Amino acid sequence: MTSTLAEKVSPSAPEKARAGARRAKRRRTVFLFMAPAFLGFLIFFGYPLIATVYYSFTRYDLINPPVFVGFDNYVRMFTTEPLVGTAAYNTLWLVVILTTCRVLFSLGIASVISRLKSGVGLVRTLCYLPTLAPPAAATLAFVFVFNPEFGPVNRFLRLIGIDGGLWFNSPAMSKPALTLLALWGSGELMIIILAALLDVPTEQYEAAELDGAGPVRRFWHVTLPSISPVLLFGVVNSIIYALQFFTQAIVASSASAGTADVAGNSKLIGAPQNSTLTYPIWLYVQGFRYFNMGYAAAMAVLLFIVSAGFTWILVRQLRKSQHQEEGA
């Protein structure tokens, strides 16, 4: 009986061939539709990636042909060149502190807005508006607002008896000041998190409330698991933002040193005391100003490896926690 049924359901050879042809046709169609994206990926990602890895083993000034130097650029990076370490530290500082603050700040503001009964549209717009300000203009405004001598922040702090400090003119406070600037402009992430918060089914909150869960437990066991994919996006997005932190740091260093040369005078870049010298800035200066494109390429390769590592760890952690949630 079993064998008879098996014979009945098993497709004949012509049917198999037809199914195979259908699959191949579908594959061709899918490939055809994907071809433009695939081509773009090859041109704008594949080629630069391979070229960067190649140039990292050369001495190259972008004017004359590259000269192969083996691992010299990597050896220099880890041994004799002192500012790459400073730049890496500054960027790592931003990755850790700025990412944490940006996600928590956006989550906090989004949570408040999601609970508002009226004026939601206005508050949402006001919180989003700073995102639209051009980074250079926003930074100049922040340097003015945090000016140690006449800036409104320090004036206010003086009124209540606090010495506000040097902000962008102090190596200890320049990165926190840049973090505040980044938080002020994090409306985009706030809007994304707000959308995720509003998407959490209210039935789940009602059920948790009936089970006696307070606001903290409701947030921990209902809100957080529901919005965790969006939070992961926020974390990855903020890490990328911190790894690429460039314009604001360059403008702040020039403006705080007394010049409006927003293009960045390379003698002032990183001021004060290289506390605002980020990894991408140093990569740019080495490659485009000092004509050391081979060395800059080696820096870019290292940055790529670190970025890939960060993202891989985060994605793996999220998947693990999702599996645990589903299993619980």
Add this chain to the structure above:
Amino acid sequence: MPPTTRIRRGALLAAAAAASVLLTSACSGAAAPSGGDAAAAPGKDDKLTITVYSKFTDREYGVVTAGLNKLKAKFPNIEIKHEGNQDDDKLTQSIRGGNPPDVAISFYTDNLGAWCSTGSFQDLKPYIERDKIDLNQIPEAVRNYTEYQGKRCAMPMLADVYGFYYNKDMFAAKGVTSPPKTTDELLEDAKKLTEYNADGSIKVAGFVPSMPFYANQAQYWAPNFGAPFIGPDGKSDLATNPGWKAMFEFQQKLIDALGGHDKVEKFKAGLGDEYSADNGFQKGKLAMIYDGEFRTAFIKDQAPTLNYATAPAPVLTTMADKYGSAFTTGTIIAIPKGAKNPGAAWELIKQVSLDTDTLVDMANGLKNVPSTKASLTSPRLDLQPQFKTFLDMYDSGKLVSNQTTPIGDAHLKAVNDFAEKWQAGSIPDLTEGLKKVDAQINDELKQKGAGG
């Protein structure tokens, strides 16, 4: 989801994250090398357009454009397309992209060594030899900062000379009768001229020695302390040069005398932008400053009632006989690699770097020092007394030029960075700190196959 798929997704996400960073470092597009022979000059009636990049804007842009257009007297059909606000980065990128202007003008000589050594600027020797140009009409120091290791790849288009500005009213109010000639006198005068608010903060500073700040750049100060960046062996050797130590010790002494680093930083942060009408000296917040001769034009334009005078910058007390020497740099003009009209470009360069009338007109308009000896003695030159100080220094035979290196301004940044840390008290041992600066500069030089 199977673990392999998860890893692949993670890797893809990470790849996307770093793609933009890699893109910035992988773009290139160098133009084909230009020939070594002099390109023929255009015919008198040839119709063509010469593109010029410079960083001049506003008032200065108009003055320079008028100077460039004087070429039309010789070549009436040549159009000059002068694009202002083009900084060195844009210029370099246009050369790398194979679409450079015909003529490049740069405010700074810092990058000349890099441009020359990489071939970004064309060698002008064939043109100079063909047209039998006598370069001795340009002072030696100016010739030095427009060439690199004997390769002349730029010409001077006006020069900048750095000296000392002081507020005569503030001097009179505090009984200071003459400008300081040595660093000891500068220290005493700065203390006398500094006023404090009731809360102890600085109200008016005699002199702010912070670096980098306005024209307080290591390269401008160094000649007054006998401190060269690069030694005769082509290497940086700041740690063993007494001039550098004297400079930093003087700077620290003056900062301490004014009330310490934080107090000076707070005051400094309250001063306006260097080139705006809010400049601290123009606003009467600073009694004395280092600056170039071009400040006289800014004062005339932005603070015409300011009662001020100029003098050579004070020198280290132990080298008082060097008083009157000055640091010089200036605007340079060159033909970039890949320029489409090099023959016409050279004619324009000759016009604005060697023609006396053109130089005098631009010098009067920009309040820069005209760079040839003939233009310096022209009766048409506007000899405002404050400006004349700089002309005298230029003609003194004591000029010290900017040292050209293949590392752009990497050595200048290294010293400025050190100065910032030193004045904040973050460097416990001056000699050891300077040794680290030497190592940093020599590492950059080694990258270029120089000095190391």
